[in-house]
Amino acid sequence: PVGMQPPLLVVSALLAAVLRCFGPRGGSVFFTRDTGDVLVTRHGQKILRSLQLEHPAARLIVDCVHTHCQIAADGSKSFLLLLSALLSEMVSCCGASWDSATARRLAQRLLQFCWTGLDDVIARGVTQRASLLAICGYHGDVVEGLVRGYMAGRVGDGPAKVLSPLVCRFYQKWSGGVRGAEPVAVIHTHFSLLHTAVSGLPIGCSGVAEGLVLERDWSAFFEHGPRVEVLVLAASVCPAAEPGRGCVCDRCVAWPQVCVCAQQLGACVLLSAAKQPDWVLQWARRNRVCLAECLDPERLDLLCLLGQSRPTPAGRVATATSVRRLVLGGRRLAAVVPAHAPRAHTLLLCGPGPGPLDQSVSEDQSQSPAADCWAEALGSGCLLPVGGAFELLLHDFLLSSDWTGDPQVSRLLARAVLSVPGALHSHKPRHFLQLHAHFLRQGSGGPSRPWSGGLESVAAKRQLLSAVLQCAAKLLTVETVLRVHAPLRTSRSDEEED
């Protein structure tokens, strides 16, 4: 049988691991394995996944967090914070009179509120008032604000300061100044191929490079004119010794075809996914042909996609406006700018070592799904400053006389949401009170202070609240946990049953 206490304890335990990295003042969590793998992260979802939990309730919660993050890409730590606050509020408000029937009733009411009341509350309580006080006072680029707000929670304030303008520049290069969802979608789909990690340099050396960086150096490199044909080979070249005989093996490219192709199209850049024999390299050097080998096939695919390549018997051929050699802290990398995608750029991320580098890389990686949300947020235009503004507004509205919903649920929720700004300002409780007072004044027409920190979107916050309410309801409705030894038919978590 499941009571109220176990879920609360589980949530608290999970929260303990995650709370240390909550907010811009939080730290990071350091995972090690005896094999020597390390992971330094502030990413709530990643921490939860790495914990490899066994407790059924814990796995249920982690599943819910995961689902939420897939939609909103952010907010896993706030999720746990809210859930924990909500559950403990329930326990303290019901006290001794707690049983499974009460729990289910309460769960029902929570869901009811989630389906019917939430949108209304946010529209009246937050969006209306937010438009009065937020956007009008914001200085700076909205995209940068969003990125900044997001990054600060992920890599800490210092690196965020360096990385967020960079990410914005990257975004601008791709979009060419036009705001829209298309470049965001491209970056999102191919992000793993659009960044290069360089270790041994401080984060400040990070930058944005033109074209696609191929992560390897040219085996042979010569300067070429402004427009060159690039031949992409998928396999290694095989010498067909006598004409008309063909190759002995079938998974390779016949050399005569490559030669013909190179001559007819004037291709003077060869990119190959496989290692080529030494004599090909020698040939390339003699004929002033650029050659890069052992390239990541996926990167080559992307290059062909962006470069609108056309197939030939030897391989795919794309046109490039320039081929270059990048020098990054002693490492040389090949870079190609496809002619049909002049806006293609690559993000170069530097870090002092593999651990910290992973951190910034993964934060950027996970940030790309968030881009979807941002595109939406940019469209609807409702944004709030980070640091608890949303929660404070919601709290005030739920307790005010303007709202006539379920009083018990409203009270519960109003108290629970305060936990987020409370945790953000836990190092300075006085600051929290000041902020609260400041918002109350503003709500009643007080002076609005201009600000330029990070931003967060109301849509994402709404999503978070509804996910938490649903998760809480789910936890409350479970009555019994049955342990089975046979595998369940579905691969989903193995403890839910009615």
Place this chain on the structure above:
Amino acid sequence: MSRVCKRSGPACTDRPLSDRAVRAKFDAWRHVVASCLGPRARLKQVRNGVGGRVSTTSTCSVLLAAVPPSEPLLKLLTACVLQHVQRFGDAGLFAAVLGLSLVDQVTRRGSDSSTAVRVHQRLLELCDLYLTSADCCAKVEVDLGSCRSLLALAHSGVSSKPACGLDPAETQQVSALLLKAFLQTIPCGSTDTVRLGETVVVGVEGEAVENSAVFPGLLLDVPEMLHSGDLERLGPGPYKLALFSASLSGDLSERGNMEIHTGTDPEAALLEKLLKVGEQVVRDCATLFLCQKVIHPVLQQYLRERGVVVVERLGIAMLEQVTSMTGAQAAATSHTPVPAEAFGWVEALSIQLCGTRKMLHLQPTANPAVCTLVLCHRNESMLDELKVTCKRVQHVLQLALKDPVALLGGGCMETHLSAYIRHLSRRDAAEMASDLDCSPQEFLLAADGFCRSLEAAAQALEHDGGLVLMDLNYGHCWVCPADEELDTSTLLSCSCGLINSSAGMEWTTLGSTHPDFCPRPPPGDSTARACVLDSFPAKRNALNVAVEIASLILDVKYVIRDLN
């Protein structure tokens, strides 16, 4: 037999830096690293309990790679420092000492680590701004027109590694040789992109250091069958050279796919092909025949009989050097004849005796920017250290060519920077604190920790119990030997040699509180005097890396260790 283990849960540590055991490990590691710093460093002997090599070292790249710390956070630090050394070749120990001191300062005071991290990063920006500005007094221009500052750079690099076991005269000689070798790697003639050549280092054990020398061109191990008489018979140079990167051993296994017709002996057929290659090379009047891999003995015999000098098993590293020195193109197959343009040229051939090693000396025809440095030393361990040191110094010199600036060494840069940052942080405390969202007291405390860490790096250079002082005019570092009474009148010049003692100067012991002062630029006539110099790019990057790693370590609030 197999059994199913239940997965054990991970071990979690909350706030690892407040754990006493972890702190003790940090302290021990800091001691190990700090005691390796500088010319009077304490050497470390690294050995494995079950036997094997013993190496005596005080070099960061050797020590950190050989001794992995058990604490995961320290492993992270070590990995970052090694990455830095790989990129810049120098100032790895400085990065490690500074990073560990920063962590130590914050944990010892028990102050809020996130505030400290913000302050550190802010001060790092100030340091960077100051170091790159034109009126920075901690750096000197490297005059590429004269050898003076380059020699000082090389000398500081060599003398800071006592495990090389060199006396002052030998240090001077090795630094001069290094500079000579370096100058030979700079190609003549001005093109847009200058590509530096390389110095090949050949170590000879059991010889006196004075026998070390620099040769233009390359030295190869003399093949057994070659006698000095063979070379005399060649006549005057230049000589034509054929170079192969493909194996000429005639082994079937290296051939990949091939068709075999019945009735032929494949090995004989292959050998015939090889001999054809030899025939063609002889016809083209080549005098030297070099191969990266193995050459079939019959082919060797055939070539030797026709007066060709044959060298096999060059190795890939040497192959590149030979290619760039002689202009030859390495033939990657023995099936096609060697084209005329693939031959290279060598000016002269001679046999050099380097201690016990007999080497074949290939002299270049033009100015190919390749040279060989023969390093002699009395024993293996010292020779290894000397080799590493020479590589480091070469790297530093290359960096100096790119960016002709050097930082003051001997701890003067650290004390000067610390004095400057201290002055700045006191002056603008209120403003910066409000910027960083903390109280001025918190800011000053964290800034003090930062400055003390810089001073700790300067202090770590002194190991003999001497007193480390800082003057209150220029902020330079002075050392008063341990066996003397502290008498400031006996101080002659600062550690880097830039400032001479003069009347009216005041000193304070490093680490003690002192009145606020803004370090002045050194008197105008002295900039040429600095005799201890450090690489500017390496040290600047080390400073950045150190602060970033320290921030990262301070940021870690929770450690989860997977025990499976």
